[in-house]
Amino acid sequence: MTWLDLPADHPFGLHNLPYGVFSTGGPDGERRVGVRVGDHVLDLAACAERAGMESAVVWRGGSLDAFLAEGRPAWTAARAWLQDHLSDDAARDCVEPNLVPVGEVTMHLPFTVADYVDFYASEHHATNVGRIFRPDSEPLTPNWKHLPIGYHGRAGTVVVSGTDVVRPTGQRRPPTQEAPVFGPSVRLDIEAELGFVVGGPATGLGRRVDLDDADDHLFGVVLLNDWSARDLQAWEYVPLGPFLGKSFATTVGPWVVTTDALRAARVPLPGQDPEPLPYLRGRDGADGGPGTAYGLDVHVEVEWNGTAVSRPEYRDMYWSPVQMLTHLTVNGATIRPGDLFGSGTISGADPGTRGSFLELSWSGQEPLTLDDGSQRSFLEDGDTVTLRATAPGPDGSVVGFGECTGTVRPAV
Structure with missing residues (x-):
């Protein structure tokens, strides 16, 4: 009491x-x-x-x-x-x-973002995107189940919830044209994620963080929206991956929920097959409980202009946050207090648990109808997106993450 x-x-x-x-x-x-x-x-x-x-x-x-x-x-x-x-x-x-x-x-913004990396840890999201972007190929690339795939993002454009997001401008190639055009993105999207805040002593160049030690570097978790310009992304991402389609804004929630507060939310991973290489392989938990490479039972809600359009479950994610941090450093890359890494879009097998509008509308082929009767596939100017999340706490309690919200403003 x-x-x-x-x-x-x-x-x-x-x-x-x-x-x-x-x-x-x-x-x-x-x-x-x-x-x-x-x-x-x-x-x-x-x-x-x-x-x-x-x-x-x-x-x-x-x-x-x-x-x-x-x-x-x-x-x-x-x-x-x-x-x-x-x-x-x-x-x-x-x-x-x-x-x-x-x-x-x-x-x-609760801390100075030192470095920012975004991962791609949902098998369901990666499979959906693969089917949309590469319909004639296998949806998952051969490396996907062997390592947590990620890209290095832009720390300077991480903003706190409530900050407006200006529609990005760049190159895109419309499907009916052979040459690219320049202008505002017309396929602006979101990605519902968790962001993991790194702390503790900085590591030296050439030293890696072992999986058994990774948890000691995870201070807490924020809600994270990785705004994505899908038309810019589709034109630029081959052969080096995301760049301007992702770097214009990443919104984080204002509250950092500590990993200590999330102990009761730890769950086993859904299963990794094939078994990861030894440096990514965690120890099993007692009696089938979460091991050293754990998942999190976090319930996320995505709201678009006041309409709840998706409820992803973080427990469906394939890779653990400790595996992501371990892999991030395995080549000798340093970490330091204030580093932030995103989980990648949280998506499940059910259409109502897809964490991006690219997936929810299946690249515009299946528009969503909002509560006001309007239809959307991608974001229009003036649209507001809000992420919310909760997790189980001890003794039946609920852990809240607050809100992560942003409103789209016209390109400048």
């Missing part, structure tokens, strides 16, 4: 406590690190200073950067301290003056 009197089923109860960066008085206000507690945000530095905690210094900088660098022991200790203070009447004088109603804050 807590003096805050939070309902047991509140998605932002003491079992969750996600981190974010907020300001009051508008977007130009002083940025502060906070934790979501019910319908309030706790100013962490102010609370810790009032409690006489020397560790308050890691929360004073207006971003999570310093805290990310502290590593797993500090993250776990901070969580225990928060849960203790938020449930102890004796700490009320320390906590209560530093709670701000969530409706009175502006949320900001």
Whole structure:
């Protein structure tokens, strides 16, 4: 119990406590690190200073950067301290003056994105895209089940939820023409994903992160929308893969749900056949439970102009986040606090669980009808997309991720 009197089923109860960066008085206000507690945000530095905690210094900088660098022991200790203070009447004088109603804050990008990599970890999504883009070939490329495929994205265009997305311009080749044309994308899409936030000590060049150690570098998880210009992508992606069709914007949710808060959401992977090479092979869990290479039972909802059009399940993903991080570093690439990697589109076998509009409309052949009667295959100017997600917490509780939203604005 807590003096805050939070309902047991509140998605932002003491079992969750996600981190974010907020300001009051508008977007130009002083940025502060906070934790979501019910319908309030706790100013962490102010609370810790009032409690006489020397560790308050890691929360004073207006971003999570310093805290990310502290590593797993500090993250776990901070969580225990928060849960203790938020449930102890004796700490009320320390906590209560530093709670701000969530409706009175502006949320900001919670950390400086150091590097950004996006993976392609859903077998269902990769199969659907293969059938659409390469109808005369096998949908999965020969390497797909042997390694987590990804591409290096653009860290500087990762933006926080609520930021408008300007329609990208570039080259595309209409199907009726032999030569490319230049102009705004006409097949603008989304990809519903989870983003994994890396922390802990930076690794040196030439050193890899073993799978058994990868989890200690995973601080938390955000909702992530990998906006995608499918016509630009289709023209440019051979032979080197995504470039301008992906680099114009990636939206992340403002709340970083810690991996500690998601322990109860770990599930076994759906099965990997053929067995991965030894460096990607995790240990089995006890009694059929999640092993070292685990999945996550996260339920995602995709809303298009107020209409729920898809409900993907993250537990269907083929590759584990720890396998993705391990493979990212196996060639000796460094990682550092603030690195972000996306899971790739979350899609399932059922049409109602497809996580992109390319799949939902089957490349425009099967338009969707929204609740207002309008039809869509790809995004139009003024359209708004919102991602939401929840996961199971301990003792039947629910872990909330909040919202990840963006509105399309005309090309400039």
